[in-house]
Amino acid sequence: MKILIAPDSFKESLEALDVCHAIQAGFSQVFPNADYKLLPMADGGEGTSAVLSYVLGGRWKEVRVHDPLMRPISAKYLLLPDATAVIEVAQACGLHLLTVAERNPVIASSYGVGELIADALEEGVKRIIIGLGGSATNDAGVGMLTALGMTFHDSDDTTLAQGGGALASLQRLDATSFHTSVLETVFEVACDVTNPLCGTLGASAIFGPQKGASSQQVNDLDQALSHFAAICEQQGYQNYQEIEGAGAAGGLGYALMSFCQAELKSGFDTVAEVANLLQHISDADLVITGEGKLDAQTAMGKVAGGISQIAKMSQTPVIAICGSVDGLESAQTSQFDVIMPSIQKLDTIDNVFKNAYHNIEITAANIAAAIKLGQSIK
Known part of the structure; x- marks a missing residue:
C-alpha cells in the first residue's frame, strides 16, 4: 500500500x-x-521555503539585509536546483521582527525584501517565487523597489523617506537605475489575500491596525497609497490597485505586479505545482x-x-x-x-x-x- x-x-x-x-x-x-x-505542505506563507527545501533540496543563502525599521539583520532564502529562488517577505520585513511598541506602518519599509531579490538576481536565478505573508509594512512595496534601484521624489526633488506615510508627498519616480535583471526574471507571487490596494477592503484598512496603525494613520496611509498608484499611472505604469491581491503584504502585491510583471497565484497552487x-x-x-x-x-x-x-x-x-x-x-x-x-x-x-x-x-x-x-x- x-x-x-x-x-x-x-x-x-x-x-x-x-x-x-x-x-x-x-x-x-x-x-x-x-x-x-x-x-x-504549505499555503505560500511562512514556512513555505522550508517545505520546498525538504521536498526539492536546494541550498539556503543567508544575506545581511535591513529590517522594517532599517536596522541590519540576517535573513535567508532558498535557491532551488532549477535556478529558482524562494523568498518569504517575512524574513526581511516580518511583523515578528518588531516588538508591539515598534510597530508603525507609517515608517516601516520593505527595503529588505528588495535586498533579498537583488541578491537572488545576482545569483543568476531565472524565476523567483515570493511568499507574501506576515509583513509589518504598508509602503506599497516602495522600499523593495528602492533596494532594486528605483528612486522616489517629492516636489522639491528630494528623495522620499522610507515607509508608506512618505508616499503622500510623491511627485515622481525614476527607474533609470532599476535592476536590469528584474524584467528578465519570472516572478511568481504566492498570495491568498484578495484585498485591493486601497479602499475599505484595502491594505491599510484591513491590515493596518494589526501592524500598529491608528484610525487616523489608516486613513492617511490609504490616501498615500492611492496617491502612489495615481503617480505610477501618470508615468505610464499599469495600475493594478483594484486587482485582487494588490493589497497583500501592505501593497507589495501591487508593486510586484506593476514593476516586476509578477503573476499572483494561490499560495497552495504555487506550492503544489512546484512540489x-x-x-x-x-x-x-x-x-x-x-x-x-x-x-x-x-x-x-x-x-x-x-x-x-x-x-x-x-x-x-x-x-x-x-x-x-x-x-x-x-x-x-x-x-x-x-x-x-x-x-x-x-x-x-x-x-x-x-x-x-x-x-x-x-x-x-x-x-x-x-x-x-x-x-x-x-
Whole structure:
C-alpha cells in the first residue's frame, strides 16, 4: 500500500514535517511495511521555503539585509536546483521582527525584501517565487523597489523617506537605475489575500491596525497609497490597485505586479505545482492530509482542502487529521472520505499544543487499525 502523507503545519504546535512523522509513526504501528511518502505542505506563507527545501533540496543563502525599521539583520532564502529562488517577505520585513511598541506602518519599509531579490538576481536565478505573508509594512512595496534601484521624489526633488506615510508627498519616480535583471526574471507571487490596494477592503484598512496603525494613520496611509498608484499611472505604469491581491503584504502585491510583471497565484497552487503534488497523489493508494483546524475556510485555498480536491480528481481516498473541526463534523458533508480530530481529552490549550505530536500519532494508529479491521470484515 502506497500512502502519501501531505499535511500542513499545525499552527503554534508542529511544523508540517513533524506532522508527517507523527502520522507515519502511528500508521507504522499497524502497517509497518507500507510504502510511505512524506510530503510536508504549505499555503505560500511562512514556512513555505522550508517545505520546498525538504521536498526539492536546494541550498539556503543567508544575506545581511535591513529590517522594517532599517536596522541590519540576517535573513535567508532558498535557491532551488532549477535556478529558482524562494523568498518569504517575512524574513526581511516580518511583523515578528518588531516588538508591539515598534510597530508603525507609517515608517516601516520593505527595503529588505528588495535586498533579498537583488541578491537572488545576482545569483543568476531565472524565476523567483515570493511568499507574501506576515509583513509589518504598508509602503506599497516602495522600499523593495528602492533596494532594486528605483528612486522616489517629492516636489522639491528630494528623495522620499522610507515607509508608506512618505508616499503622500510623491511627485515622481525614476527607474533609470532599476535592476536590469528584474524584467528578465519570472516572478511568481504566492498570495491568498484578495484585498485591493486601497479602499475599505484595502491594505491599510484591513491590515493596518494589526501592524500598529491608528484610525487616523489608516486613513492617511490609504490616501498615500492611492496617491502612489495615481503617480505610477501618470508615468505610464499599469495600475493594478483594484486587482485582487494588490493589497497583500501592505501593497507589495501591487508593486510586484506593476514593476516586476509578477503573476499572483494561490499560495497552495504555487506550492503544489512546484512540489509536483498531482503526480504524488496519482501514485498513491491513500492520501492523509491535515491542519490544525478544519472549518469552512478549509476549501478556500487551504492545504487540506486543496489536497482533497486533487485526490477526488484522481479518485484517491483522502483522510484528514486535524486538531479540531468546526462546521465539517461529517465526512459526508465535506470533501474528505474521513475526518478525524486528534485531541484526546479536554485540556488546557498549552497542553493541547504540547501534546500535539503524541495525539496525532495515536489518531493515525487508530485510523490504521480501523482500515485493517475493515479489510478483515467479510
